[in-house]
Amino acid sequence: MIIGLPKETKDNEFRVGMSPGTVHTLTNQGHLVRVQTGAGIGSAFSDDDYRSAGADIVFNADDAWSAQLVVKVKEPTEPEYRYLRQELILFTYLHLASNKSLVDVLLATGTTGIAYETVQTASGELPLLAPMSEVAGRMATQIGATYLLKTSGGRGILMSGVPGVAPANVVILGAGIVGANAARVAVGMGAQVTVLDVNHNRLKYLDDIYRGQLLTRMSDGLNIRELVFQADLVIGAILIPGGRAPWLITKEMLADMRKGSVIVDVAVDQGGCVETTHPTTHSHPVYEVDGVLHYCVTNMPGAVPRTSTFALNNQTATYVVKLANEGLNAVRQERTLQHGLNTYRGYVTHPAVAEAFGLTYTNPLQALQ
Known part of the structure; x- marks a missing residue:
């Protein structure tokens, strides 16, 4: 799979979606990872760190976003809305219940949005939040x-x-x-x-x-x-x-x-x-x-990006690898990721997001059929 790692665009957001360690795991399993130049600088990761991990360094956001799976930290900002499309799996914090404009764009473009904050285990824990x-x-x-x-x-x-x-x-x-x-x-x-x-x-x-x-x-x-x-x-x-x-x-x-x-x-x-x-x-x-x-x-943790990026990647890496290896089948097969699925091909697939805006809720497995 082609995986994109764009530089964050939110104000003073210095975290990065994947550490070189996570990238190394992906490239060792045969995946292509495109890292936008400077994406890791705020967390003290250089482009050379990512190159050593097997990544391709790309020089603009367009190239990082032109991937099958994009891994970020924060929700897309308005300048990034143009990258959203039906073929894309977006894995990041989304916080859609307070962001109607992003909900509208995700639904209109048919983007698959998997939100860190709603990935939930059988015991009710939220491991990525x-x-x-x-x-x-x-x-x-x-x-x-x-x-x-x-x-x-x-x-x-x-x-x-x-x-x-x-x-x-x-x-x-x-x-x-x-x-x-x-x-x-x-x-x-x-x-x-x-x-x-x-x-x-x-x-x-x-x-x-x-x-x-x-x-x-x-x-x-x-x-x-x-x-x-x-x-x-x-x-x-x-x-x-x-x-x-x-x-x-x-x-x-x-x-x-x-x-x-x-x-x-x-x-x-x-x-x-x-x-x-x-x-x-x-x-x-x-x-x-x-x-x-x-x-x-x-984005409070963005002020301590080195600590935050490592802490986040400690939890997200397993799910990133699973999505890279299995695509949407990973969501079909794992209840934990089904909770994380917020939007898919124009469907709202998380009940709390649907309730927040009076939208129709569709069960993730039904939407994924």
Whole structure:
């Protein structure tokens, strides 16, 4: 199979879809890999690294995209829409539930879109979303600490406090992978941490792990309001697999939050769990509403690309090789990849994407017949 690795085009996105190690595995199995020149520079991989792995280096995006399978990190940006076509299998993060324009293009062109974030095992795990959730969760706390500085527009709060002065009050909405990793760093920095979730087992797990170093609360409207109003930093870590995140913080609630407090909405890729969330970039990461700073960058792990690319490839490589070796038969035969299939030849093949936009859902196996 011909596999394309284009350079990412999203603002300050320095990750790359495949490491030289993944490319080497593919070329050793007889596949042709076309790598756009400079695709790996942001992650400290040179063109020579890819050449040594057996790749062909191509000098424009057109050549990288003219492949049977294209492997990326982030969803195509508008300038890349022209490359989408029926013969293409696109394997990347898509986050379609908050991106109607991309849904429309994928359906109109008949592109096969397999989304990392909805590839799901029989046990319910999301193996290709997990590594970036780990990175984003840990980054969320670090970023929140930065924007709490007065020089960054925040309240002027030190996360750990000092003897005789209280630490920052950190509220984390969601106890999944993002929330657990955000809590790990926040507790390590000495903050006062409260985690909310509707899943009692997740709260019990964190309570057992931290043994009183953080607080857990059930996520309901009253608890959210009470805790958010007391918070210096709120981290949005809500996930509805493949679907749009619910609004847990409404616009009217912001007026009662502490001025100079910070919201880091990691759920922004799925529309955000704050009503006033809208996507931002690494170039312009924050904005203020009612005195509350919002950080809503859609590709947070792109700021630590070396770590992120290795972490992502550790999980995606197996599936890339399977798709290269078997094509769409890999999807037909493996339930895990069927969950990942979001669009195919004009069909919407993931229920959460269909529900988000009132579209007709078609079972993946039915569509693939």
